[in-house]
Amino acid sequence: MQGLFITFEGPEGAGKTTILQKLAKELEEQQFNVVLTREPGGIQISEQIRKIILDPNHTTMDGRTEALLYAAARRQHLIEKVVPALERGAIVLCDRFIDSSLAYQGHARGIGIDEIFTINQFAIQDLMPDKTLYFDVDPEVGLKRIEKHKGREINRLDLEKLDFHYRVREGYKTLLHMFPDRIVEIDASASFETVYSHAKSLVEELIAKNLK
Numbered sequence: 001m002q003g004l005f006i007t008f009e010g011p012e013g014a015g016k017t018t019i020l021q022k023l024a025k026e027l028e029e030q031q032f033n034v035v036l037t038r039e040p041g042g043i044q045i046s047e048q049i050r051k052i053i054l055d056p057n058h059t060t061m062d063g064r065t066e067a068l069l070y071a072a073a074r075r076q077h078l079i080e081k082v083v084p085a086l087e088r089g090a091i092v093l094c095d096r097f098i099d100s101s102l103a104y105q106g107h108a109r110g111i112g113i114d115e116i117f118t119i120n121q122f123a124i125q126d127l128m129p130d131k132t133l134y135f136d137v138d139p140e141v142g143l144k145r146i147e148k149h150k151g152r153e154i155n156r157l158d159l160e161k162l163d164f165h166y167r168v169r170e171g172y173k174t175l176l177h178m179f180p181d182r183i184v185e186i187d188a189s190a191s192f193e194t195v196y197s198h199a200k201s202l203v204e205e206l207i208a209k210n211l212k
């Protein structure tokens with residue numbers, strides 16, 4: 001495919017969304033064709049699935065049901081939005097993708113990274129990101145940031161015990177070893193300006209290598 005598919009990953013409150021929005025705006029100002037999107041969501045069907053998954057009242061949701069719902073939302077989003085954008089040659093910046101399922105459902109929920117990869121393979125049919133930026137932050141720091149973030153809804157996953165959020169981070173560390181060529185780590189505990197300039201330089205390098 002002609003475009004560039006870049007995903008942004010990390011524990012809660014790592015700063016992904018804020019960085020993505022600023023980066024998308026700057027790239028658009030430079031006349032790049034950018035599609036900023038998120039998972040679960042990004043299109044109507046997947047946003048509706050998002051509501052079901054993240055509703056804090058859905059306390060009885062089984063871990064495998066959760067994993068399948070994320071994969072279903074992913075499939076529809078990929079087919080309806082990501083693939084057409086890549087075919088047009090766009091830069092797709094996506095807030096979370098398969099690595100979230102591997103870290104959260106695979107590792108933190110204990111279902112197993114390989115098993116979650118298998119069900120996602122059905123959904124993505126080998127369409128992996130060209131690059132993944134992993135924003136690493138201590139979960140306690142990240143959760144404090146989102147508590148302070150006015151207007152940010154607290155969802156069912158945010159409400160998991162601190163231990164779960166530490167396992168999510170551990171899951172991402174495992175993924176860094178599994179996919180060393182694709183995933184690059186960014187220290188997201190630094191100041192916003194420092195984190196932003198690191199992310200921006202990585203994306204600019206990718207664009208220079210792949211699109212110019």
Ligand SMILES: Nc1ncnc2c1ncn2[C@@H]1O[C@H](COP(=O)(O)OP(=O)(O)OP(=O)(O)O)[C@@H](O)[C@H]1O
Nearest residue numbers: 012013014015016017018145146149190191192195
């Ligand atoms: N490096 C940083 N230092 C301090 N605060 C930050 C930093 N980066 C982002 N923030 C702030 O932390 C809060 C959460 O940021 P953001 O929503 O971008 O995180 P996120 O990774 O998308 O979180 P989630 O995945 O849980 O939605 C925001 O209020 C944001 O302004």
Ligand SMILES: Cc1cn([C@H]2C[C@H](O)[C@@H](COP(=O)(O)O)O2)c(=O)[nH]c1=O
Nearest residue numbers: 039040070096097100101104105157158
């Ligand atoms: C894609 C995906 C996401 N999650 C989790 C991660 C977060 O807790 C929420 C999404 O909320 P955000 O504010 O938009 O980051 O869902 C997951 O567990 N598995 C996934 O595949």
